[in-house]
Structure formats: structure tokens, C-alpha cells
Amino acid sequence: xxxxxxxxxxxxxxxxxxxxxxxxxxxxxxxxxxxxxxxxxxxxxxxxxxxxxxxxxxxxxxxxxxxxxxxxxxxxxxxxxxxxxxxxxxxxxxxxxxxxxxxxxxxxxxxxxxxxxxxxxxxxxxxxxxxxxxxxxxxxxxxxxxxxxxxxxxxxxxxxxxxxxxxxxxxxxxxxxxxxxxxxxxxxxxxxxxxxxxxxxxxxxxxxxxxxxxxxxxxxxxxxxxxxxxxxxxxxxxxxxxxxxxxxxxxxxxxxxxxxxxxxxxxxxxxxxxxxxxxxxxxxxxxxxxxxxxxxxxxxxxxxxxxxxxxxxxxxxxxx
Amino acid sequence: xxxxxxxxxxxxxxxxxxxxxxxxxxxxxxxxxxxxxxxxxxxxxxxxxxxxxxxxxxxxxxxxxxxxxxxxxxxxxxxxxxxxxxxxxxxxxxxxxxxxxxxxxxxxxxxxxxxxxxxxxxxxxxxxxxxxxxxxxxxxxxxxxxxxxxxxxxxxxxxxxxxxxxxxxxxxxxxxxxxxxxxxxxxxxxxxxxxxxxxxxxxxxxxxxxxxxxxxxxxxxxxxxxxxxxxxxxxxxxxxxxxxxxxxxxxxxxxxxxxxxxxxxxxxxxxxxxxxxxxxxxxxxxxxxxxxxxxxxxxxxxxxxxxx
Numbered sequence: 001x002x003x004x005x006x007x008x009x010x011x012x013x014x015x016x017x018x019x020x021x022x023x024x025x026x027x028x029x030x031x032x033x034x035x036x037x038x039x040x041x042x043x044x045x046x047x048x049x050x051x052x053x054x055x056x057x058x059x060x061x062x063x064x065x066x067x068x069x070x071x072x073x074x075x076x077x078x079x080x081x082x083x084x085x086x087x088x089x090x091x092x093x094x095x096x097x098x099x100x101x102x103x104x105x106x107x108x109x110x111x112x113x114x115x116x117x118x119x120x121x122x123x124x125x126x127x128x129x130x131x132x133x134x135x136x137x138x139x140x141x142x143x144x145x146x147x148x149x150x151x152x153x154x155x156x157x158x159x160x161x162x163x164x165x166x167x168x169x170x171x172x173x174x175x176x177x178x179x180x181x182x183x184x185x186x187x188x189x190x191x192x193x194x195x196x197x198x199x200x201x202x203x204x205x206x207x208x209x210x211x212x213x214x215x216x217x218x219x220x221x222x223x224x225x226x227x228x229x230x231x232x233x234x235x236x237x238x239x240x241x242x243x244x245x246x247x248x249x250x251x252x253x254x255x256x257x258x259x260x261x262x263x264x265x266x267x268x269x270x271x272x273x274x275x276x277x278x279x280x281x282x283x284x285x286x287x288x289x290x291x292x293x294x295x296x297x298x299x300x301x302x303x304x305x306x307x308x309x310x311x312x313x314x315x316x317x318x319x320x
Numbered sequence: 321x322x323x324x325x326x327x328x329x330x331x332x333x334x335x336x337x338x339x340x341x342x343x344x345x346x347x348x349x350x351x352x353x354x355x356x357x358x359x360x361x362x363x364x365x366x367x368x369x370x371x372x373x374x375x376x377x378x379x380x381x382x383x384x385x386x387x388x389x390x391x392x393x394x395x396x397x398x399x400x401x402x403x404x405x406x407x408x409x410x411x412x413x414x415x416x417x418x419x420x421x422x423x424x425x426x427x428x429x430x431x432x433x434x435x436x437x438x439x440x441x442x443x444x445x446x447x448x449x450x451x452x453x454x455x456x457x458x459x460x461x462x463x464x465x466x467x468x469x470x471x472x473x474x475x476x477x478x479x480x481x482x483x484x485x486x487x488x489x490x491x492x493x494x495x496x497x498x499x500x501x502x503x504x505x506x507x508x509x510x511x512x513x514x515x516x517x518x519x520x521x522x523x524x525x526x527x528x529x530x531x532x533x534x535x536x537x538x539x540x541x542x543x544x545x546x547x548x549x550x551x552x553x554x555x556x557x558x559x560x561x562x563x564x565x566x567x568x569x570x571x572x573x574x575x576x577x578x579x580x581x582x583x584x585x586x587x588x589x590x591x592x593x594x595x596x597x598x599x600x601x602x603x604x605x606x607x608x609x610x611x612x613x614x615x616x617x618x619x620x621x622x623x624x625x626x627x628x
Contacts (some may be wrong), residue, residue, distance in 0.1 A: 271462050
């Protein structure tokens with residue numbers, strides 16, 4: 001792996017040199033420039049930067065609008081914090097931290113995300129460990145089920161959960177409980193996939209060494225396997241949190257009333273009606289909370305994997 | 321770690337003794353959770369789809385015993401699906417195919433550039449490509465809702481440059497807006513897997529193509545493209561599966577019946593009561609329709625897990 005990385009600069013240097021293979025055609029004319037086999041990929045580079053601008057600029061503008069001083073959510077009218085915690089003239093109780101509705105939704109968002117994270121990740125990690133070591137046909141079936149819950153469109157989980165809690169499991173009332181159960185069901189496959197990849201890359205040798213040296217199976221898992229899995233578990237925590245706090249598809253059908261709707265559902269409802277910069281502030285808040293968790297994750301990840309090679313590569317590998 | 325020869329001993333008897341239930345015990349909570357909260361809800365969906373309807377409230381009455389199942393409402397809904405709903409289904413497929421095609425062109429170009437020519441900036445590029453994963457889908461749609469409003473910045477620029485004489489109402493059922501919204505929403509999920517595949521392509525194979533006399537285009541078509549085919553297929557599936565269940569992009573960016581998609585049918589059947597088992601039956605249709613791509617994607621994921 002490291003060889004391939006050190007090779008690349010040389011290839012780039014080769015490309016920078018004036019083309020010795022096509023000396024007859026001048027590279028200055030447009031046609032010659034086009035035909036030069038070693039020209040730098042300007043078109044692709046432009047396309048990539050344009051894409052990045054297109055994908056991120058609108059969001060930056062939306063974040064900016066949350067600090068708007070006027071009521072408009074499409075035109076900049078000056079800077080203020082009033083839609084975050086002030087009392088705007090047009091809507092005195094409309095700002096994110098003042099409006100009782102948005103404030104309650106914010107708490108509900110955080111509560112659901114943290115609970116989901118702390119339920120789904122342990123279940124998923126244990127499942128991944130069990131399924132990688134357990135032999136026979138049964139784990140393949142369980143894994144199939146897990147992958148199925150991963151690929152199925154979210155709206156299907158949302159609707160089937162709603163029907164489930166309305167017609168069969170009637171003692172679970174729509175609200176936080178139902179939301180939590182379905183969020184965990186949808187999220188539990190992320191840690192499984194991430195941890196399983198890590199399990200396969202570390203192999204069984206370390207555990208075998210531990211048991212050969214006299215560790216019991218439980219000690220081998222707790223003292224050897226789990227520390228090796230910490231990076232993957234950390235990434236799972238961050239991804240599950242980021243995905244849950246933004247989730248509105250499953251949760252919307254299971255809210256059962258305005259009081260248990262999290263911020264994401266509120267944003268969806270408001271986006272179709274009257275928009276104020278407070279909604280931008282709400283969306284920005286979700287983004288900031290995700291970023292805080294992600295930065296925390298990266299920080300812990302660095303601490304845990306200190307001295308190991310190929311960290312960033314592994315981290316991006318989890319996402320793709 | 322990587323230098324060690326990888327050995328998979330056949331005998332499990334080395335070292336400690338593992339009770340028979342030991343590893344299944346780890347997988348037990350997750351399996352039980354999925355059986356109760358994933359399989360059982362789906363059984364409820366099927367029971368409602370094959371069930372009957374309350375004659376007074378028009379609400380569904382699920383029938384949990386398979387021997388009492390009736391096909392009556394299912395056939396009725398199928399009749400709708402092939403008649404009244406057909407324009408919606410055709411439109412959904414057209415939008416999804418268009419959006420996926422645009423996604424693929426842009427995503428491939430970006431992923432290819434970053435994987436092959438990223439060089440020292442690769443880390444930065446990757447961070448920027450991963451950023452949309454941490455920005456909620458809603459926020460990304462919300463930002464376009466605001467930009468595309470009649471007095472928003474897009475119309476401001478267009479009228480300033482005299483491309484359009486007066487502001488266009490982009491959010492009143494314009495198919496172009498919806499397709500572009502779908503592209504914008506789902507393209508990050510395509511770029512990263514594509515990047516993963518393209519980055520793994522051995523550069524020396526591409527160079528061999530060039531050395532053997534292929535120009536840029538020929539080398540790309542004959543070497544890079546065939547090598548990245550599994551990546552293309554996988555990323556196509558990743559993007560199209562959620563698009564078929566998408567109602568929110570459409571609701572936020574258009575909300576007009578002129579652009580209704582299949583996801584909207586599902587969502588509408590949830591919002592109005594007294595439609596009998598419609599929601600359950602539509603869910604069943606969607607699952608059956610997406611079964612083949614879902615199975616394909618699951619097989620590929622399982623294969624990737626084994627081969628790692």
C-alpha cells in the first residue's frame with residue numbers, strides 16, 4: 001500500500017514534462033493542446049471544483065441566512081443573532097432557543113440521537129463479533145437479514161413500523177418509544193458493516209495468541225479484540241449519531257403528536273409552509289451538533305490509533 | 321500486522337475452550353431485534369395487504385392467519401397501479417433514470433479526478449466530498465428552496481444577466497427542479513463508493529494501456545471503464561433504491577401534483593385516513609419492484625465482506 005503512495009509523485013512529475021512523444025505538433029495551438037497526450041486534466045479539474053462549489057455553497061448561504069436580521073429567508077438583510085436566541089420584531093417568540101416548540105424539538109432530537117447511538121452501536125458491535133466467529137449456515141441468514149435492513153428504502157421501514165405499532169404491538173404508543181425502536185432498527189446495520197470489515201482485516205491471530213497464553217474466551221474478547229475494534233466502534237458512534245439527528249423519514253410517521261417531533265421533522269414541516277431564518281438556525285444547529293460529535297470522534301480516533309499506519313485511509317474506507 | 325502470513329487454522333481447538341453458545345450469544349440480541357422489529361412489522365404489512373377493511377371507518381383490518389387472506393384489496397390496488405397511477409409510476413422511473421444518469425456522469429468525473437489526479441490534495445478533496453454526509457439532507461434541500469424562491473438569489477442572477485426577463489417560479493411543479501434536487505441530494509452517496517473502486521485500480525494497468533498506443537479516450541474506454549464496472553453498478557443501485565422511495569425532495573421543491581412520484585403516493589396514503597390498506601399494499605409493491613436491485617446489492621456487499 002505504501003509503495004503505491006510513494007510512486008504517485010513520480011508519475012505526476014512525468015506528466016509535467018513537455019511531451020517528448022509528440023514533438024511535431026505544437027502544444028500552443030488549441031488543437032495541439034487537445035492532442036497533447038500528457039496535458040494536465042484541466043477539464044476534469046474544473047468540473048471537480050465546480051461540483052464542490054455547487055455542493056457546498058448553497059449550504060454555506062443557508063447557514064449565513066440563519067444570522068439574518070430581517071424576516072426573509074432568501075435575501076440577506078444584515079447580521080444578527082435574533083433568530084437564534086433573540087426576540088425578532090416580526091415573530092417575538094420565533095427564534096430557535098426561545099420558541100417553546102423549537103426548543104422542545106431540539107431536546108427531543110438530542111435525546112433520540114444519543115439513545116439510538118447507545119442502543120444501536122453495542123447491539124451492532126456484538127452482532128458483528130458473533131457473526132464473524134460463529135460457524136455454520138445460521139450466521140449467513142442473520143447477516144442477510146441485517147443487510148436487508150440496510151438496503152431497504154427508509155420510508156418502507158417507517159410505514160411498516162407505523163402499521164406494526166398501530167395494529168399489532170398496540171401497547172407501544174406512538175411517540176418517543178416507537179421512534180426509538182424504529183430508529184435503532186434502521187441504524188443497527190451501520191456498526192455491523194463497519195465493525196465486520198475491521199474484524200476481517202484483523203483476523204483471528206491475536207485472539208488465538210491470547211487464548212494460547214491462557215486467556216479465557218471472555219478475556220480474549222474484552223482485553224484483545226475490543227481494543228482492536230475501538231476505531232471502528234468510534235466511527236460507528238459518529239455515523240449513527242449523524243444519521244439519526246438528521247432523520248425525519250422514519251420518525252415523522254411515529255411521532256404521534258407535535259410534542260414528540262424532533263427538530264428534523266419540524267424543519268420538514270416548516271419548509272413546506274412559512275419559512276423564517278429560525279428554521280435555518282435549527283438546521284445549522286443540527287449541523288453543528290453533528291460536527292461536534294465528528295470532531296470529538298476524530299480526536300478520540302487519533303488518540304486510540306496513535307502510532308498505527310494508514311489511519312485516514314481506513315477512516316475514508318469505512319464511508320465508501 | 322499486514323506482513324504476517326494469514327493463516328486460517330481449521331481446528332478451533334487451539335487455546336481456550338469455547339462453549340457452543342458462545343459466539344451465537346453475541347449475535348443473539350441483534351438477531352432477535354431484527355426478527356421482532358424488522359421481520360414482524362413486515363408480516364403486519366403483508367397481513368394488512370391481504371386483509372380486509374372496516375366497513376364503517378374504512379380503516380384496514382389486518383388478517384394475521386394466512387389461510388384467511390383475501391386478494392380482493394390487493395387486486396383493486398393493482399388495478400389502480402396499472403391504470404390511474406400509471407402516469408405517476410412512469411414519471412417516477414423517468415425522473416429516477418434521468419437523475420441517476422446525471423449523477424453518474426458528474427460523480428464519475430469527480431471520483432476519477434480525485435482518485436487519479438488528487439495527488440497531495442487528496443485529503444482535502446475527500447474531506448470536501450464527505451462533508452455532505454454530515455449535512456442533513458433537509459438542510460441541503462432547504463438551501464435550494466431558499467435559493468430558488470421567486471425573490472431568491474438564483475432568480476436574481478438570472479434576471480441580472482437577462483437570461484430570463486422576469487423571475488421564474490422554480491418551486492411550482494417544475495420537473496427540472498425536481499430532477500436537479502434528486503441529483504443534488506443523492507450524488508454524494510455515489511461519489512464515495514465510485515472513488516473507492518477507482519482508487520483501487522492499479523495505475524500500472526492504465527499506464528500499460530497508454531504505453532501500448534491507446535490515447536486517453538481509448539485507454540479509458542478499454543481499461544479504466546471495464547475495471548470500474550462493478551463500482552458503477554453498485555453505486556447506481558445505492559442511489560436508485562432510496563430515490564424510488566423519495567417523497568420529500570419532491571414535496572419540498574415542488575409539492576405540485578404535476579411532479580408526483582411513487583414515494584408521494586406512499587406518503588399521501590399515510591397522511592389521509594380511511595384509505596383502507598393502501599399504504600401497506602403500496603409498500604408491498606415497492607418492495608417487490610426493488611427486490612432484484614436490493615438482492616444484487618446485498619450479494620455484492622456480502623461478497624466484499626468475504627473477500628476483504
